[in-house]
Amino acid sequence: MGTDPEDLQRVADFAASFGLTVTESSPQKGSVAVAGSVSQMESAFGIKLLACDMGGNIYVTYEGVLTIPAALDQIVAAVLGLDQRPVARH
Secondary structure, eight states: OOOOOHHHHHHHHHHHHOEEEEEEEEETTTTTEEEOOOHHHHHTTTEEEEEEEETTEEEEEEEEEOOGGGTTTTOOOOOOOOOEEEEOOO
């Protein structure tokens, strides 16, 4: 069982409304991957993207509260990839 294709289409429509391009959509993974410019990502998710220098390595991160439309609240569980800083692992 996978994600409802209509839900994936709703996410794709949201992305397209900000000029983002769907690069992958997978009912099996329950995911939609998108690509676009910095300004498109900032507009779509209500954040400000930043470059973060950690120990000489540059990572993408953001400031602000990441938002999605209320209509996607029950569809989108997470927005990943906008904060590329390393996370601690056990």
